Amino acid sequence: MGYGTPVSTAGRDEPHVEVCQVGLRFGAREVFRDLNCEFPRGGISIVMGGSGSGKSTLLRTIGGLQRPDSGQVTVAGDAVTGGSQAEVYRARRRLGMLFQNGALLDSMTIRDNVALPLREHTHRSEEDIEEMVRRRLASVGLEGVEDLLPGELSGGMLRRAALARAIIMDPQIVLCDEPFSGLDPPNVARIEALLVSLNRERGLTLIVSSHHIASSLRMADQLVLLQDGVAISGSPDRLAQSANPRISDFLGPDGRAHAARLGEAGDSP
């Protein structure tokens, strides 16, 4: 296992998203230094790291919202960096993104927010759109909130409504920026279950930034740990049992408990 080189994924070989040699600075601060990582197709990858390590920036770079100084990001073979705006928008059709604060348009109802991509990119009838929105909201456990404004929802409900909007166009890849932050344990469990079911039932590739270690170890197929501008990738089992003190320190008691469970089960990564 080494810095800057992806080690292994969780049995899904084909990378859906590739980040190659990405460098990025904000003024004097170096965020990424030749960052390399791959995100397997149909897997759940959790991007972890301390505050300011670049988790959200990595997701924004994959989504084409942040242009790196160097390197390349490809999503399902399409270059997100260095391409024209049309190419970036084409790549984004394959992507959905759940922002930390939902990023729902606060002047529109939940119905209009979730329906927005359908109205913009399809020629479906209003009845069809209404039905799709209702079903999608029901699939994330939200019913009867269609006419409310985003400001009238709780944090957990807002996150689920934003997730409904992120998946309404059936993307292949969903980027989730800190989906658990600021939520109480029942809501964390609920969002976690939702994300796992999306991955298992729809085969979505999920790339999640989080520093919620317990849930990350439970749900991830691959962990990508960002430290000092580079990435250390591996399965949760492998990273939990790593002898590297920086990794074990970061994973903390949850990581040690995970490693102990693996030891008791005689499981080796």
Added chain:
Amino acid sequence: MSRLFQKLGRQALGLIASLGSIARFAGAVAIVVLTRPWRLRSLSRQVFDAGVLSMLLICASGLTVGMVLALQGYNTLTRFGAESSLGAVVGLGLIRELAPVLTGLLVTGRAGSAKAAEIGAMVTTEQLDGLRMMAIDPVDYVVAPRALALFFAMPLLNAFFIFFGIFGGYLVGVEFLGLDSGTYLASLEGSVDFFDDVVASFLKSAIFGILVGLIATYRGYTCTPTTEGVSAATTSTVVTASVCILLSDYVITALWGV
């Protein structure tokens, strides 16, 4: 000395970069405004917001400006025995100069700053990034209807300002100072030319609408995504747009005599 030149050079380069950036932004807005889909529902909502909701302010301001103009004009004209020209003084002063400029400044303060703050808040809460991730261009969906709304609303508000200004002048001149009603209206009618004065006033107003619309949306769109950034964008909108209105008023008047 060389440090002074370095500083001046840096500032000049910064100014050129800003001008380039706003020109590119204006180009992007122009492209989406001229191409389909035209977001008429969103545009009408924005015109309502910038126009109808500013009407009370504009009508009240027009009325008081017209009243003051009549009072000042009457006192001056009486010295020369020319009080019968009060209608012309109030009408021409309002139509050619005061109505478009003051409407521009008032709309900048009320609607321009609000547009900048609204878009700035959308930047801060990642709503524009949310649109980008849905492959929706925020310039098309958010910026263009707001910028265009000011272009449409400004001449309409200018018309209300003129109407209430002339009415205010009539109230003071005829009702309070005892000028003959027919004299006031005849002087007004005889001095104001529809194309040279009225149409030109609306053109001036439309140009101010474009300026305020672009400056307000640009400042909001490019603001630093913090509370302080939104506040700075709002302040900067009012200052920049006000200065641009006054400068462009001079240029338009000097070049075309409007």
